[in-house]
Amino acid sequence: xxxxxxxxxxxxxxxxxxxxxxxxxxxxxxxxxxxxxxxxxxxxxxxxxxxxxxxxxxxxxxxxxxxxxxxxxxxxxxxxxxxxxxxxxxxxxxxxxxxxxxxxxxxxxxxxxxxxxxxxxxxxxxxxxxxxxxxxxxxxxxxxxxxxxxxxxxxxxxxxxxxxxxxxxxxxxxxxxxxxxxxxxxxxxxxxxxxxxxxxxxxxxxxxxxxxxxxxxxxxxxxxxxxxxxxxxxxxxxxxxxxxxxxxxxxxxxxxxxxxxxxxxxxxxxxxxxxxxxxxxxxxxxxxxxxxxxxxxxxxxxxxxxxxxxxxxxxxxxxxxxxxxxxxxxxxxxxxxxxxxxxxxxxxxxxxxxxxxxxxxxxxxxxxxxxxxxxxxxxxxxxxxxxxxxxxxxxxxxxxxxxxxxxxxxxxxxxxxxxxxxxxxxxxxxxxxxxxxxxxxxxxxxxxxxxxxxxxxxxxxxxxxxxxxxxxxxxxxxxxxxxxxxxxxxxxxxxxxxxxxxxxxxxxxxxxxxxxxxxxxxxxxxxxxxxxxxxxxxxxxxxxxxxxxxxxxxxxxxxxxxxxxxxxxxxxxxxxxxxxxxxxxxxxxxxxxxxxxxxxxxxxxxxxxxxxxxxxxxxxxxxxxxxxxxxxxxxxxxxxxxxxxxxxxxxxxxxxxxx
Numbered sequence: 001x002x003x004x005x006x007x008x009x010x011x012x013x014x015x016x017x018x019x020x021x022x023x024x025x026x027x028x029x030x031x032x033x034x035x036x037x038x039x040x041x042x043x044x045x046x047x048x049x050x051x052x053x054x055x056x057x058x059x060x061x062x063x064x065x066x067x068x069x070x071x072x073x074x075x076x077x078x079x080x081x082x083x084x085x086x087x088x089x090x091x092x093x094x095x096x097x098x099x100x101x102x103x104x105x106x107x108x109x110x111x112x113x114x115x116x117x118x119x120x121x122x123x124x125x126x127x128x129x130x131x132x133x134x135x136x137x138x139x140x141x142x143x144x145x146x147x148x149x150x151x152x153x154x155x156x157x158x159x160x161x162x163x164x165x166x167x168x169x170x171x172x173x174x175x176x177x178x179x180x181x182x183x184x185x186x187x188x189x190x191x192x193x194x195x196x197x198x199x200x201x202x203x204x205x206x207x208x209x210x211x212x213x214x215x216x217x218x219x220x221x222x223x224x225x226x227x228x229x230x231x232x233x234x235x236x237x238x239x240x241x242x243x244x245x246x247x248x249x250x251x252x253x254x255x256x257x258x259x260x261x262x263x264x265x266x267x268x269x270x271x272x273x274x275x276x277x278x279x280x281x282x283x284x285x286x287x288x289x290x291x292x293x294x295x296x297x298x299x300x301x302x303x304x305x306x307x308x309x310x311x312x313x314x315x316x317x318x319x320x321x322x323x324x325x326x327x328x329x330x331x332x333x334x335x336x337x338x339x340x341x342x343x344x345x346x347x348x349x350x351x352x353x354x355x356x357x358x359x360x361x362x363x364x365x366x367x368x369x370x371x372x373x374x375x376x377x378x379x380x381x382x383x384x385x386x387x388x389x390x391x392x393x394x395x396x397x398x399x400x401x402x403x404x405x406x407x408x409x410x411x412x413x414x415x416x417x418x419x420x421x422x423x424x425x426x427x428x429x430x431x432x433x434x435x436x437x438x439x440x441x442x443x444x445x446x447x448x449x450x451x452x453x454x455x456x457x458x459x460x461x462x463x464x465x466x467x468x469x470x471x472x473x474x475x476x477x478x479x480x481x482x483x484x485x486x487x488x489x490x491x492x493x494x495x496x497x498x499x500x501x502x503x504x505x506x507x508x509x510x511x512x513x514x515x516x517x518x519x520x521x522x523x524x525x526x527x528x529x530x531x532x533x534x535x536x537x538x539x540x541x542x543x544x545x546x547x548x549x550x551x552x553x554x555x556x557x558x559x560x561x562x563x564x565x566x567x568x569x570x571x572x573x574x575x576x577x578x579x580x581x582x583x584x585x586x587x588x589x590x591x592x593x594x595x596x597x598x599x600x601x602x603x604x605x606x607x608x609x610x611x612x613x614x615x616x617x618x619x620x621x622x623x624x625x626x627x628x629x630x631x632x633x634x635x636x637x638x639x640x641x642x643x644x645x646x647x648x649x650x651x652x653x654x655x656x657x658x659x
Contacts, residue, residue, distance in 0.1 A: 021418040030416070035404045042403060046396020050389040057388045060159050062381035063166035065174045065374040067154040070366045091181070091368075092147030095154050098177055099145040105136035108169075108176050115165060143173055153371065163376050170374035178368045182359045185367075189352040196345045227312055234309040241302040245295060252291035259284045414492070414639050415631035417656050423636060424643055429481075429626070429653035430473035432501060433466075440467045443504035444563040448511045471508045474626070474655055478509075478601075481652040484623020485599070486592060490606030490615060490646070491523075492654075493638035496630035499526045501657050502605060503564075510565035515600040517566040518555070520592075522607050522618065524571045529556060531570070540572040545591045546582045567599075575614070585620035592621060609638060612645040625651045631658040 032039070069088050098104045144157040156177075158169035263280045270277055358365040414420050417428045440463065443451070451468045458465055478487060491498050502519075510517050521528050522541065543549035558564045575583065592602060604622055606615045619625060625646065629639060643651075 020422045042400040049392040053388040058161040059380035060382040061163040061166045063170040063374040064157045065170040066372040068371045069152045096145045099143045102136040105139045167374045186355045193348045238305045412635040414634045427653045429477035431656045432470045445565040448508045482624040486602045486622045488604045488622035488625045492629045492642045493634035494609045495633045498628045499528045507565045518599045518602045520569045520604045521571045529568045542572045585617045588621040628655045
């Protein structure tokens with residue numbers, strides 16, 4: 001039962017012990033230090049761009065002016081208000097059309113005079129050719145005409161680079177529109193007045209010839225009465241249908257007004273594509289279609305009644321009773337038309353004088369009256385400068401992250417411990433970093449004793465303690481994980497430099513344990529012990545492996561070397577010809593067993609990574625292997641190649657150098 005519960009817990013929670021490593025805080029600190037110049041350069045450029053943004057970008061200020069439309073007209077009385085609605089629709093349409101016409105914009109621009117141009121960074125791009133939009137086209141984009149059909153108010157919004165300029169543009173634009181409309185109305189009244197005055201005069205009455213007498217009969221009299229009754233009935237029916245149409249329209253207007261009011265409330269709280277807004281629009285369309293169908297049905301019935309009424313009226317016979325009056329001798333009589341025409345001329349003239357007075361004195365305007373003049377709004381409507389600065393800063397941060405990510409992603413160097421462990425699957429036992437390249441680069445036995453004493457006295461971590469502990473982690477890994485006395489230390493890359501690191505480690509290791517240790521150095525490229533000129537012995541490591549030289553002939557005792565606390569067998573100068581056949585696992589094993597002294601540990605330093613056959617022979621002779629990874633020279637390809645060539649269960653871990 002316990003095994004089953006552990007299996008369930010492992011499936012639900014996950015095997016965290018087997019998870020691959022992830023980056024830690026130290027990794028991000030290293031990334032920051034490695035890319036400090038990239039971060040500084042990118043953020044500096046972004047900061048300069050944000051600082052100089054006001055030179056090519058300007059804020060947008062808005063100013064609004066409102067005009068109320070007076071629909072009262074003494075010459076055209078309209079108790080129902082239908083004509084007022086149509087007149088306001090005409091004025092509002094003209095209001096929008098004026099500010100979309102270039103000739104009107106040119107007139108407004110002439111009255112405004114020269115204005116400072118708005119800073120537009122896109123105008124600096126040659127192939128966009130935005131300079132052609134200056135003048136009326138550019139001024140057209142700075143105005144927004146908004147007629148409000150429900151309130152009868154005309155709203156004009158002006159956008160400019162300064163609040164004073166926006167206020168001036170709003171006032172001048174609306175004043176120009178009002179004067180233009182008054183001029184058009186005055187011109188229309190003058191044309192009407194000229195037409196009325198032209199047709200006033202004595203009217204020549206034509207001579208009326210009496211129609212022939214038609215004798216009336218009782219049958220025709222009855223038919224006439226029936227037609228009159230039928231005409232009266234159809235007229236009443238038509239009047240009732242018209243009343244029904246008006247009733248349907250009033251109901252439709254009331255319902256649509258409530259629905260539109262609810263739609264406006266929803267639009268203030270939600271986006272235009274919100275489900276409630278879309279549903280409300282569909283409801284408005286459905287109600288509109290329903291009332292349209294009802295109105296069409298009633299209109300169809302009314303058209304049928306009109307046809308019947310037309311037919312009844314056409315069937316009536318036109319009869320004229322004779323009279324003995326001789327109208328040729330009667331005087332000309334103009335009737336009431338002459339009086340009404342004179343009154344209309346007076347009213348038209350009065351209305352014309354009224355419009356002229358409104359144009360001259362804005363305070364006496366009644367038809368188009370400025371309700372709220374344009375105000376000075378110091379707060380910008382669109383803070384383009386602030387948004388551009390934010391854009392530069394955010395873009396700089398984003399570009400910084402992108403450049404750092406690309407540099408870290410494309411680097412071939414194996415320099416991050418967590419990524420090395422994640423890619424190779426091998427554990428890193430220690431990370432040896434050299435922050436101070438002078439004091440702790442060459443650790444002698446005396447310096448190792450000082451560092452050990454210093455570590456027992458301090459209470460805070462410093463460079464000496466950090467360096468000593470990093471080497472002691474390798475020492476601890478050897479003590480805990482090694483299963484034999486022959487330890488192979490090998491480089492991961494062909495260009496790695498690890499001689500000084502291995503020397504420092506062995507000095508610390510030997511001084512810590514105060515025992516005898518031997519290093520068999522096989523690295524001809526970078527030997528740990530350097531001979532002085534002709535001091536090299538005629539016999540070398542190859543002779544010792546072949547059995548032609550004794551251990552005493554090739555080994556250099558630590559008392560004979562300065563700054564060494566362990567014995568060293570130096571490498572041969574070259575490995576060519578028949579000497580390569582000597583470098584085999586059995587001969588290496590035999591040579592190690594023939595060493596007369598009992599060393600606590602024997603360390604073998606492997607050859608460069610290119611000599612993988614010789615390194616395989618050293619691996620066979622060793623009991624444990626540690627691979628040194630130079631963070632400044634080892635590539636991931638070199639590390640993977642070395643691990644493939646040395647694939648064995650003897651590998652105890654990796655040692656990262658210079659991370």
